[in-house]
Amino acid sequence: MSHPVISTKFYTGIWAGLICLTVLTAAVSYLELGPFNIVLALVIATCKMLLVALFFMGVKYISEKMTVVVIVAGLFWLFILLALSMTDYISRPWV
Amino acid sequence: MSDSTPAVATHNPALQHHFSSMHQQMEASVMGMWVFLITEIMFFGGMFCGYMVYRYMHYGAWLAGSQHMDFWYGTVNTVVLLCSSLTMVLAVRSAQLGQRKMIVIFLLITILFGLAFLGIKAEEYYLHWQRAEFPGLHWDYSGPDPQGVSLFFSFYWAMTGFHALHMVIGIGLVSVITFQAWRGRYNSEYYNPVEISGLYWHFVDIVWIYLYPLLYLVSRKHF
Numbered sequence: 175m176s177h178p179v180i181s182t183k184f185y186t187g188i189w190a191g192l193i194c195l196t197v198l199t200a201a202v203s204y205l206e207l208g209p210f211n212i213v214l215a216l217v218i219a220t221c222k223m224l225l226v227a228l229f230f231m232g233v234k235y236i237s238e239k240m241t242v243v244v245i246v247a248g249l250f251w252l253f254i255l256l257a258l259s260m261t262d263y264i265s266r267p268w269v
Numbered sequence: 270m271s272d273s274t275p276a277v278a279t280h281n282p283a284l285q286h287h288f289s290s291m292h293q294q295m296e297a298s299v300m301g302m303w304v305f306l307i308t309e310i311m312f313f314g315g316m317f318c319g320y321m322v323y324r325y326m327h328y329g330a331w332l333a334g335s336q337h338m339d340f341w342y343g344t345v346n347t348v349v350l351l352c353s354s355l356t357m358v359l360a361v362r363s364a365q366l367g368q369r370k371m372i373v374i375f376l377l378i379t380i381l382f383g384l385a386f387l388g389i390k391a392e393e394y395y396l397h398w399q400r401a402e403f404p405g406l407h408w409d410y411s412g413p414d415p416q417g418v419s420l421f422f423s424f425y426w427a428m429t430g431f432h433a434l435h436m437v438i439g440i441g442l443v444s445v446i447t448f449q450a451w452r453g454r455y456n457s458e459y460y461n462p463v464e465i466s467g468l469y470w471h472f473v474d475i476v477w478i479y480l481y482p483l484l485y486l487v488s489r490k491h492f
């Protein structure tokens with residue numbers, strides 16, 4: 175088996191957390207926070223992503239280390255894509 | 270697990286001959302699916318990267334374009350997708366327990382949520398089309414920076430469109446799995462297709478988790 179059987183109650187709890195975070199991010203969008211609107215929205219989105227990935231996709235329960243390496247490598251590659259593209263465009267006016 | 274025991278002794282009919290155990294076969298399926306999902310992350314990652322760069326270059330146009338988004342369509346669809354992820358994970362759980370009937374029921378509910386998402390999305394697309402907010406084909410915008418705003422809408426249609434395409438594929442996938450589950454192809458020892466379809470479904474959910482704030486929330490008009 176790929177991962178242990180988790181109780182329905184636990185999964186429902188994770189789902190309730192995801193709904194709460196959705197309500198929170200929608201409510202916070204009504205506030206005027208300047209540049210922190212996007213920061214806060216992305217932090218909440220990342221929390222939701224982690225809940226889905228760790229528990230619904232069972233990343234937390236993966237026993238095969240190679241699969242974890244694949245996931246981490248993929249996310250690192252995405253980080254390179256986004257970070258290096260942005261450093262390029264942000265620093266262009268500097269020269 | 271049965272890693273050390275010879276496979277022939279406890280041969281499960283679903284065990285492929287090149288795997289030494291059901292456990293190894295499942296691990297291989299899950300890792301293979303993750304490798305595919307990484308290519309999907311790169312596919313959507315390219316569009317998210319483009320969104321970031323152009324948002325940085327045309328910030329005013331992004332603010333103006335965001336005012337044309339329908340907050341409630343996006344919010345309701347987020348909730349619908351999160352519900353579908355819950356029923357999907359419960360379907361996988363039922364498969365782990367070998368409850369054939371429950372797998373079928375949860376998968377059918379998942380399909381219904383998926384169809385509800387697409388229905389709401391279609392309604393939203395129709396509204397955007399009516400307001401002539403489709404760059405290139407049906408475009409009529411008289412506000413400031415029309416080129417930048419049309420760029421914003423291009424990203425909107427491309428990103429949500431590819432997401433919707435993934436939803437359609439997901440619904441097709443889950444329909445096949447539902448049929449196979451109904452025929453009794455899965456049991457607590459072998460449910461790999463249910464597991465990896467679940468991974469796909471949750472991945473598409475995660476894409477929307479990021480699309481929702483980026484398109485509907487961050488530049489919202491504050492009433």
